[in-house]
Amino acid sequence: KQEVTQIPAALSVPEGENLVLNCSFTDSAIYNLQWFRQDPGKGLTSLLLIQSSQREQTSGRLNASLDKSSGRSTLYIAASQPGDSATYLCAVDYYGGATNKLIFGTGTLLAVQP
Amino acid sequence: DAGITQSPRHKVTETGTPVTLRCHQTENHRYMYWYRQDPGHGLRLIHYSYGVKDTDKGEVSDGYSVSRSKTEDFLLTLESATSSQTSVYFCAISGGQGVETQYFGPGTRLLVL
Numbered sequence: 001k002q003e004v005t006q007i008p009a010a011l012s013v014p015e016g017e018n019l020v021l022n023c024s025f026t027d028s029a030i031y032n033l034q035w036f037r038q039d040p041g042k043g044l045t046s047l048l049l050i051q052s053s054q055r056e057q058t059s060g061r062l063n064a065s066l067d068k069s070s071g072r073s074t075l076y077i078a079a080s081q082p083g084d085s086a087t088y089l090c091a092v093d094y095y096g097g098a099t100n101k102l103i104f105g106t107g108t109l110l111a112v113q114p
Numbered sequence: 115d116a117g118i119t120q121s122p123r124h125k126v127t128e129t130g131t132p133v134t135l136r137c138h139q140t141e142n143h144r145y146m147y148w149y150r151q152d153p154g155h156g157l158r159l160i161h162y163s164y165g166v167k168d169t170d171k172g173e174v175s176d177g178y179s180v181s182r183s184k185t186e187d188f189l190l191t192l193e194s195a196t197s198s199q200t201s202v203y204f205c206a207i208s209g210g211q212g213v214e215t216q217y218f219g220p221g222t223r224l225l226v227l
Contacts, residue, residue: 032213043204043218051213089156098210099164100145101172104156
């Protein structure tokens with residue numbers, strides 16, 4: 001059974017710090033990996049999508065990397081801000097094609113202290 | 115933001131009663147999904163649809179049924195609600211044009227007493 005794990009479950013950092021969130025998956029035969037953000041009481045918002053042939057994707061202060069061979073992805077947030085406080089979830093597509101069925105990790109709750 | 119609405123946003127019901135949740139999209143996307151989110155489990159796929167009247171099961175489909183009679187609407191029915199179905203339910207959509215992300219609705223918080 002494919003599993004996606006995120007460690008730590010919660011993280012608190014001071015404003016301005018660079019930080020890394022981790023995601024690991026049990027089966028390296030993935031089609032893509034996605035990072036989402038979820039604010040309290042809200043739905044998920046897509047941040048970055050990395051296809052299996054790619055090693056990383058960047059958007060503003062966010063950089064996501066993918067290492068299929070080791071079953072790991074990291075989300076790097078530069079110069080963190082209080083507005084970055086949210087739950088970050090990674091999700092893996094093991095099925096491919098247009099179906100886009102995702103398996104989600106349980107998330108990392110990030111708190112950025114002003 | 116993608117045009118996705120869910121109704122109701124909050125619902126309290128009693129064990130044994132049927133419950134229907136509605137997801138409505140204005141994006142004309144082909145794929146629609148229902149997930150549930152529970153502490154310690156993340157999001158888990160219940161059912162998904164790949165077109166009008168075309169649906170398939172996800173990871174946790176027992177006790178749930180779905181219907182899609184129009185492109186824009188995807189209904190999730192709890193045939194006889196149980197306390198284990200207390201959860202937050204999210205609808206998502208994607209265009210089905212290859213590798214792309216999903217867009218999520220705001221969620222429905224369901225409490226089964």
